[in-house]
Amino acid sequence: MALTRKATAFAVLVGSRGVINWVEREVRLGLSRATGEGAIPFILILAQGATPETVSALPPFAQQHQGVRDPLNDPVQFAKLIDAALGKVDGPPARLTDEPFVGLRSMTEKEADRFFGREAEVAELVEDLRRNRLVAIVADSGAGKSSLAMAGLAPAFRGGVLADPARRGPDDRIWHVVVMRPGGDPVAGLRRGVSEAAEQMALSPKVRAELRKRLPLDALKDADEAAYALRCDLPASVTETLLIVDQFDELLTETPEPARSPFIDFLLKLAAMRSPGGFHVVLTVRVDYFNLCRPYEALYRQLQDNDRVLRLKRISDAGLEEAVRVPLRMAGFTDEAEQKALAQQTRRDLGDRPGDLALAQMALWTVWRNRSAHGGSLLKAYVDVGGVSGALAQEAERTRTAKLDAAERELLPALFVRLVRLGETGGVLRRLAGKDEFDDKRLMLADKLASDAYGRLLLVGEGSKAESAKIEVCHEALITQWPWLQNTLNSAAADLRALERLMDRAGRWSDAPVGERDKHLASGAEREQLFELRTRRDAWLSDPERSFVEASEAAFVRDETERQETQARRLADAQALADANRRTARRTGIGLIASLVLALAAAAFAVYAQYESSEAEIQKNAAEAASREAQRERDAAEIARRAATEREAVARNNQTAALAALSQAWLVTSPARAAKLALAAWPKAIDDPPPQLDVTLQNLSEAVLQLRERKVLRGHDDAVWSAAFSPDGTRVVTAASDKTARIWDAATGRETMTLRGHDNAVLSAAFSANGTRIVTAASDKTARIWDAATGREIMTLRGHDDEVWSAAFSPDGTRVVTASWDKTARIWDAATGREIMTLRGHDDEVWSAAFSPDGTRVVTASRDKTARIWDAATGREIMTLRGHDDAVLSAAFSANGTRVGTASRDKTARIWDAATGREIMTLRGHADEVWSAAFSPDGTRVGTAALDKTARIWDAGSIPKGNLFEIACAWLPDHDLTDIAREYGLTNLEPICEGKAPLPDALRR
Structure with missing residues (x-):
């Protein structure tokens, strides 16, 4: 101690193995003397065997000081050492690294020597850990959470930064660090972390294997046993362990629910252990996933304490300058002016979001690598690579177009789709994929993209497929900044969602016991979708996923065969019944005709007999005979009429029975067809008798029940104002008063992302024609355009002076039209957000606006009781549609653009x-305000929805009278009744939903 107080210079010898632990305290003391008032020289002496890698054990501050290399064997270096010790020289420092910047990937403890600019945050984190054993670092993606924990905190922890400064005598405690990522299996992640820590400690393979055995699948049940494994066989009484759970949000998004709670409970138990051998737990969490901790009350309660959460902000200006300049000095770049200029330019280009720091790191890494092409000028290289905003995209695109061959470029999507996942709260995130998910060609491509020569776009773990080694994108910024990747994901968004479902389903199927696997097979619409995915995107799939699809298809074929056999039996029974009834009717008709013939013959014989007896008698009785004959003919006609009526009734009964049987046969597999068949059995006129009423009612009721809601989309916290399908029908977007729009998987009903950004109720949401974007309209006077694959807000359309009630894309997606209560509609450029024109003319609030199918016109609906058609190119009003007696609430073109349908508060469409x-016509029948009207795709029908709790279907061609059928009105591609009649050879079946006969009260639900 006396020596260090009196010393006028401090030198540290860095050997081939770095700096020995027992002098680490002295090194830190020397550093403290080398800063501030009365600073003394701090000199690094690099021995002959020292390499840039061997200095990694030094504290980061140590490595910005000047150094000399092998002075005992180099007189020049020895003279430099003497001059430095005497403070006579300020020469360039020795080159301590060949790579000052690491690019997009997080910095690890091995790269702590280049971690600068966050000293204040490290100090704050240390103080939080002094007070609490569990702390979370929360920030945007790209802000440096992982680097702060692994390259900032971990080396400080190993150096005893948490040691009691008031303690007298040497501190013999061991400060041990384990880093893990949960992924989809937190126990497996824990095993990997322990194994890596043990390997760094040079423990034997036998010991490492023993440690892994102490972490079986149910390891978390015994926290003490797991704690032993985490300490890596170090003595419990003197070992303090720091467990860094990096990417903790993976536990909340990728790990199946049953495994989440036990792992969180384990972490809490671990942090509660005090003596012997305490544990400190640090979590890194993305800010947009922090609220997913809420269901886990014990953890969430702790994280409400501000002392337990470090919210990482944007790096300070001084911190950024240090993060740029010091690593450059370590790499031997001595031009101070250019260092400063590069730092200032980076600062100017860096955005205000903390997450932009990752882009700056990528730009600096690319600049350093490309400097020689610009004569060593960093500024010229910076401009060439596109600066902070363009470096990543340029590097990735240059790699794709100039370094990969055609076959590799074709294989690229099949690699990247497995390295991303759709977030729970929006956006596209990176996914940790196993090597066993890829074939050899994709693995070779991944290895290339992980190398320096190919931009380090991926991180590939060491080990083979069998060792469960992992692959991931270098950083999530790659997903948001690389246009090719964004476009690829956007254009395949539906298939990406299907692939995610397939991964999940195939994983559960593979993990299930062999005898229970059939329970996990896909069926129905999901099976069809996954089979289509296999057909179109086979290169995307892993071998287990292909096996799952094949097993699901085989089960379907088996079940379909059984179903068809059952249906064939039912149809045969129905046909037999129909044939029997037909034969009975035929026999009845033949008997009646024979009786009539015999009666006529008898009458003729009687007349002939009377004629032979006497002519006078004939004359006398002629009138009587004629009268009796007339009566007999009347009786025969009545008999014939009754026979015909009976035959018709038998035929109707026969047809009804057959339709009822067919309806029953289709109930399970096609409720829509079953409903149509049951309706076909209904009488064609109001005064017709209702045959088979009970059977028809039962079948129709069951079918309508089957046709009701398939999925309930729950998640909004307030009223839902609109819902719309994506063009491919795989997604639904909803808009609600809770200030959000949400996207849902139409097959499963699962919420895939939330669109947050509006400051008030979101009133409408709609997809673009290609399904890649969404436009929302809100009470905050704005409309916004969003990326439908990532959930990222692309732009805000500002200009309206009141609530915006509707927004819709043009058919080609280049424009957006909005309608507002400020009495205007506006057309916007969907690429730039620029307002193209304002449509003025309405005298009151405008409720809706929509383009014509060809995009040349716009129709608007207003509270001023009119709808208006406008020229979409000039903004000129073409015509006003007058006739409604109250506010017009919606207006839309037919599919061919020749007609417009409007809905009004005057109870009409x-x-x-x-x-x-x-x-052309007025559709009257609703008992309350009509809020929407829409044409069917073929334009022959109109569906309306009103506040009288009904939706009605109207014939748009002739009869302005609607059927009351209180189910949701939607146009689905399906057989109509005439198709079914033709398929089954049925005749005289007239179309329904044309006002022929209303449904009975029993079905008006």
């Missing part, structure tokens, strides 16, 4: 000629 503005 109306159809208009879009060329002349003439009202």
